[in-house]
Amino acid sequence: MSAEHELLSALDSQGIAWTIHEHEAVFTVEASARLHEEISGAHTKNLFLKDAGGQFWVVSAPHDASIDLKALPDAIGCRKVSFGKGEAMEELLGVSPGSVTPLAAFNDKAGAVKVVIDQRLAEAGTVNVHPLRNTATLGLSGADLVRFLAAHGHEPQVVLLPARA
DSSP: OOHHHHHHHHHHHTTOOOEEEEOSOOOSTTTTHHHHHHSOSEEEEEEEEEETTSOEEEEEEETTOOBOTTTHHHHHTOSOEEEOOHHHHHHHHSOOTTOOOGGGGGGOTTOOEEEEEEHHHHTOSOEEEOSSSTTEEEEEOHHHHHHHHHHTTOOOEEEOOOBOO
16 A cells, blocks of 8 residues: 555544645645645645754645744744755655655654644645645645644644744
């Protein structure tokens, strides 16, 4: 069974309602703008980061948020952050660059990656994320996303992410 099928089965086993929309590959928020008109709900920007202490993070924000990466460490309780390398993303989360998603924490059985969800997403009726690949969008409620991650060993921090001025 593929990792995506395992993920979808795990969502089903928790009674989490979800929808999936197939589309062409999208690698950036800008490239996915057309999909925002076709797929209702909140859309995300997902960052794979590494802090100065070596901790890896997946940070999910609204697609149009401009996150202040200098203020982020204070907001989430870490040291200075930088973008994680694609190789580390693939090794830890089983996804390639362009496909990062908070749902990839499902693949992180060792608990090496911490997850941060912007409060606006956690409270959204529908949040749209990649289902481990960037050729589809999976929609589920923000509350279910948080609940799912917690049930799989990745209790996310829910914070209002700092905006760049």
